[in-house]
Amino acid sequence: MSRMREMDDKKAKRELILDAAVRVFSRRGYHEARMEEIALEAGIGKGTIYEYFDSKLTLFQEVLGRSRDIYYNSLAIENENSLSLREKIRLVFLSHIRFCQENKELTRVVFWDTEIMDEELKAWSYEKRKEKERMLSEVIEKAMEAGEIRGINPYALTLVITGALGALWLPIVLEEWSGDAESLAGELTDIIFEGIKG
Amino acid sequence: MSRMREMDDKKAKRELILDAAVRVFSRRGYHEARMEEIALEAGIGKGTIYEYFDSKLTLFQEVLGRSRDIYYNSLAIENENSLSLREKIRLVFLSHIRFCQENKELTRVVFWDTEIMDEELKAWSYEKRKEKERMLSEVIEKAMEAGEIRGINPYALTLVITGALGALWLPIVLEEWSGDAESLAGELTDIIFEGIKG
Amino acid sequence: MSRMREMDDKKAKRELILDAAVRVFSRRGYHEARMEEIALEAGIGKGTIYEYFDSKLTLFQEVLGRSRDIYYNSLAIENENSLSLREKIRLVFLSHIRFCQENKELTRVVFWDTEIMDEELKAWSYEKRKEKERMLSEVIEKAMEAGEIRGINPYALTLVITGALGALWLPIVLEEWSGDAESLAGELTDIIFEGIKG
Amino acid sequence: MSRMREMDDKKAKRELILDAAVRVFSRRGYHEARMEEIALEAGIGKGTIYEYFDSKLTLFQEVLGRSRDIYYNSLAIENENSLSLREKIRLVFLSHIRFCQENKELTRVVFWDTEIMDEELKAWSYEKRKEKERMLSEVIEKAMEAGEIRGINPYALTLVITGALGALWLPIVLEEWSGDAESLAGELTDIIFEGIKG
DNA sequence: TATGAATGAGAATTCATTCAT
DNA sequence: TATGAATGAATTCTCATTCAT
Structure with a gap:
């Protein structure tokens, strides 16, 4: 895969997670939101979020x-x-x-x-x-x-x-x-x- | 102690807890508030709150x-x-x-x-x-x-x-x-x- | 219960945990030791350890x-x-x-x-x-x-x-x-x- | 590439990994050592280690x-x-x-x-x-x-x-x-x- | 063959709630 | 009635390992 394409993928998955996070934070609020639910919503594994964001707080701040x-x-x-x-x-x-x-x-x-x-x-x-x-x-x-x-x-x-x-x-x-x-x-x-x- | 007096005491302790809860919920918000901190603030034991309120949520709702x-x-x-x-x-x-x-x-x-x-x-x-x-x-x-x-x-x-x-x-x-x-x-x-x- | 007796109990439970911890750390080493196993060994609940010790490291240091x-x-x-x-x-x-x-x-x-x-x-x-x-x-x-x-x-x-x-x-x-x-x-x-x- | 040369390469990469592993295990100990750090130290991809060694334990045993x-x-x-x-x-x-x-x-x-x-x-x-x-x-x-x-x-x-x-x-x-x-x-x-x- | 993104089992820790005293 | 020690469900986060490319 070309480096260009890789970066697009990487970016795309970040966006995927951010989109899922918006939805989950939106319906649950920060404290009631579960990382697992965000992962589920994004259709990825729990651990994957941590490849793109340091912590729940970091993710929320970006959202x-x-x-x-x-x-x-x-x-x-x-x-x-x-x-x-x-x-x-x-x-x-x-x-x-x-x-x-x-x-x-x-x-x-x-x-x-x-x-x-x-x-x-x-x-x-x-x-x-x-x-x-x-x-x-x-x-x-x-x-x-x-x-x-x-x-x-x-x-x-x-x-x-x-x-x-x-x-x-x-x-x-x-x-x-x-x-x-x-x-x-x-x-x-x-x-x-x-x-x-x- | 007269039944009247008892009820006053009971009421007074409820108020005591509610007052403490207002302060704690106010400075921490619901999720960051700790039942223990509320008890401490009220000058009573942690378990006592549950004599007057069913749960943290109930307490918050009343507050x-x-x-x-x-x-x-x-x-x-x-x-x-x-x-x-x-x-x-x-x-x-x-x-x-x-x-x-x-x-x-x-x-x-x-x-x-x-x-x-x-x-x-x-x-x-x-x-x-x-x-x-x-x-x-x-x-x-x-x-x-x-x-x-x-x-x-x-x-x-x-x-x-x-x-x-x-x-x-x-x-x-x-x-x-x-x-x-x-x-x-x-x-x-x-x-x-x-x-x-x- | 008298304050004296309470403190004895408190101390006794600390010792209980420390004893259990010695056994578990001894047979597993620090990293392979599980807090749950220590609790089990002490015949208490997992959370109780944290009433007496701040963290696994703290517990180990004391042991x-x-x-x-x-x-x-x-x-x-x-x-x-x-x-x-x-x-x-x-x-x-x-x-x-x-x-x-x-x-x-x-x-x-x-x-x-x-x-x-x-x-x-x-x-x-x-x-x-x-x-x-x-x-x-x-x-x-x-x-x-x-x-x-x-x-x-x-x-x-x-x-x-x-x-x-x-x-x-x-x-x-x-x-x-x-x-x-x-x-x-x-x-x-x-x-x-x-x-x-x- | 000749079969001979291939095997040399294979052997060489094994050594490369073992060398890196010695350094990492030496400075971190087994539990604190990260497979990723070993791969980085060896200048290869994380997955490659698993082409040569079954597991972290296996690798450590050989080291x-x-x-x-x-x-x-x-x-x-x-x-x-x-x-x-x-x-x-x-x-x-x-x-x-x-x-x-x-x-x-x-x-x-x-x-x-x-x-x-x-x-x-x-x-x-x-x-x-x-x-x-x-x-x-x-x-x-x-x-x-x-x-x-x-x-x-x-x-x-x-x-x-x-x-x-x-x-x-x-x-x-x-x-x-x-x-x-x-x-x-x-x-x-x-x-x-x-x-x-x- | 080499890779690294993706994964999820597993661990420490927290804290509302219970309950024996 | 009041208490606080005990509890364990639930949560975040880690990292060895897998596998599609």
């Missing part, structure tokens, strides 16, 4: 890291500098909803506030959250300077937006809500921009 | 249930029928923030999206959440009928409000945010009612 | 340490300062042979040059051996100064004595040799003092 | 057997019938010391009293030791008959000699002792022949 990266990439608003804040927020809601609808398992892994909290992971998680907040604050302050939005406490707005996102994955994953993404994104944005006052 | 009850009671808006929706929402934010500030351990137990989704607990959790949403929807619809707020999707507003609440406990518990409860509650309500449009 | 202490104490020549070197050496041989005859299992643990060689244990082992050599050298040099023995290389004599000891446990434990302790001790001493020249 | 053969051959006193016992013993000490100095790895394998006493290996080990003792006894008895040495217990002398040998490899391998082989061999022989009496 979590990748899931979050995929999620954050799916939001992709940084490059859309030409858009108005209103449009940006609408887009964030829209892509969030679509991501949750299309990736129920990844979603569960990303948003399931896991206990594991290995110190390293905790720090990483914290940093990621802070970064997201910083980014949002920045965008908000610019829009405020530009007069697009009135003078408000940016932190309060951050809470409203990230809060709505955080509230919006479980109903989707549990299939309680399966409405139209465009509409809901629009309605949320509308509330935030226009207020609800009668 | 979680009670914590949520205390939290929901602290919100206490049902009886305040005379208030406007605006005032009600402001009050919910205010009491939420105060509760989190004053009961960091309970808060962590209530909001820590635990993995241990034992089927029964999951169902109970689900029901509790639904009930909260129904209540909110009802209040919103009434306000809409009364013309206090304009015609919007009540579900979207529910998401915005519960989302903001869900986003607002971690910064408090982690002591990242320790600002003025009144101000933040006001600002959040203001955003929701007036919108942010410039 | 080894105690066995060696018992052995070295059985040699007990330090306090016999009045004796001549010849008598001391004869006594060392004699007590060594008797110890091996009477404590076959301890003997195997003490002399089985185990692989384990955890760094800490290695250092400890090394130190113990050095100490023994130093002690011997000292005694030898004194006897040389006193003219009891002629001028020889003390290190060479140390090798001859410790060597004979080291060669003399296996035949005893394997029951190849079961002769008279007094005679053999005398003969060995005789060879060392008088030489074998015709 | 041990060969190492011992090399050691015993290095002593080579059988053919030296013309020599006096004194000279023979001196020669044994001398060649032992030199062997240990020059073959630290082999030495460790030969003398490291391994735990892995697989029954077959144990029996073989036992037989080898007995044979050595028989040979020594024979030589001793002849010398006694010839009047070269006085009437002593041959077993006791065997213990003294093999004991000194057994005590003399570790200090060399650990590089604690790195003196002159000739001198030490002479001194040991001197003690055994002349005794130490003042």
Whole structure:
């Protein structure tokens, strides 16, 4: 077998394991997930996982890291500098909803506030959250300077937006809500921009 | 010892255990919490816990249930029928923030999206959440009928409000945010009612 | 139960485990010994061992340490300062042979040059051996100064004595040799003092 | 490739593996040695070892057997019938010391009293030791008959000699002792022949 | 023939739960 | 009733060995 092909195989099996791990971590959570179940799900032997990952924690960290990266990439608003804040927020809601609808398992892994909290992971998680907040604050302050939005406490707005996102994955994953993404994104944005006052 | 006194003692020891359990579950999470640590924290023997609770899961369920009850009671808006929706929402934010500030351990137990989704607990959790949403929807619809707020999707507003609440406990518990409860509650309500449009 | 009695029980169970461990380590060696077998041998459950010892290594270290202490104490020549070197050496041989005859299992643990060689244990082992050599050298040099023995290389004599000891446990434990302790001790001493020249 | 050449290759690879195995068993001991490390050390694939040896145990047995053969051959006193016992013993000490100095790895394998006493290996080990003792006894008895040495217990002398040998490899391998082989061999022989009496 | 990816039996260890006191 | 010593099921991880290529 060519070296190229070998590496593809190696990579492919890694992916196979990661995919299985996402599913198992997603339905069981970290502590209830069994390495044996992941192996079974991947259709491989228990020991094989350890050829690709050092430990259960390592595997989980990679699953979590990748899931979050995929999620954050799916939001992709940084490059859309030409858009108005209103449009940006609408887009964030829209892509969030679509991501949750299309990736129920990844979603569960990303948003399931896991206990594991290995110190390293905790720090990483914290940093990621802070970064997201910083980014949002920045965008908000610019829009405020530009007069697009009135003078408000940016932190309060951050809470409203990230809060709505955080509230919006479980109903989707549990299939309680399966409405139209465009509409809901629009309605949320509308509330935030226009207020609800009668 | 009188039967009355005995029962008081019995009750008191139950409380003792529950208090210790809140602290331990709060700082460790369900899976990392050790029955021995709870017993130690309560100043009793490990075996004694089993005189009062069937299992670790049972104990956790009661801790979680009670914590949520205390939290929901602290919100206490049902009886305040005379208030406007605006005032009600402001009050919910205010009491939420105060509760989190004053009961960091309970808060962590209530909001820590635990993995241990034992089927029964999951169902109970689900029901509790639904009930909260129904209540909110009802209040919103009434306000809409009364013309206090304009015609919007009540579900979207529910998401915005519960989302903001869900986003607002971690910064408090982690002591990242320790600002003025009144101000933040006001600002959040203001955003929701007036919108942010410039 | 009185606190006194409790501690006795606790101590007694520790001893029970240590005894069982000596037997198992003695017949299997460190790596082939199974914690389960030790538990079985002690007539207790697997988990109980861990109530008294942190790990297999810890248990082994204590078994080894105690066995060696018992052995070295059985040699007990330090306090016999009045004796001549010849008598001391004869006594060392004699007590060594008797110890091996009477404590076959301890003997195997003490002399089985185990692989384990955890760094800490290695250092400890090394130190113990050095100490023994130093002690011997000292005694030898004194006897040389006193003219009891002629001028020889003390290190060479140390090798001859410790060597004979080291060669003399296996035949005893394997029951190849079961002769008279007094005679053999005398003969060995005789060879060392008088030489074998015709 | 000619059949002859093939067999040479086959033999060469066997040797390659055995050499690597000596080094690894020497520095790790049997249980801590990893087949993978041996393969790596030999510069071949893990699976290849199994083309030449049935199992780890088999490989170790061959390593041990060969190492011992090399050691015993290095002593080579059988053919030296013309020599006096004194000279023979001196020669044994001398060649032992030199062997240990020059073959630290082999030495460790030969003398490291391994735990892995697989029954077959144990029996073989036992037989080898007995044979050595028989040979020594024979030589001793002849010398006694010839009047070269006085009437002593041959077993006791065997213990003294093999004991000194057994005590003399570790200090060399650990590089604690790195003196002159000739001198030490002479001194040991001197003690055994002349005794130490003042 | 050589390989190394895959395997799974097996070992140490943990900890909720039991139960004799 | 309260206790904590004892327990063993369950879990992670290792590594000799196999076998498809």
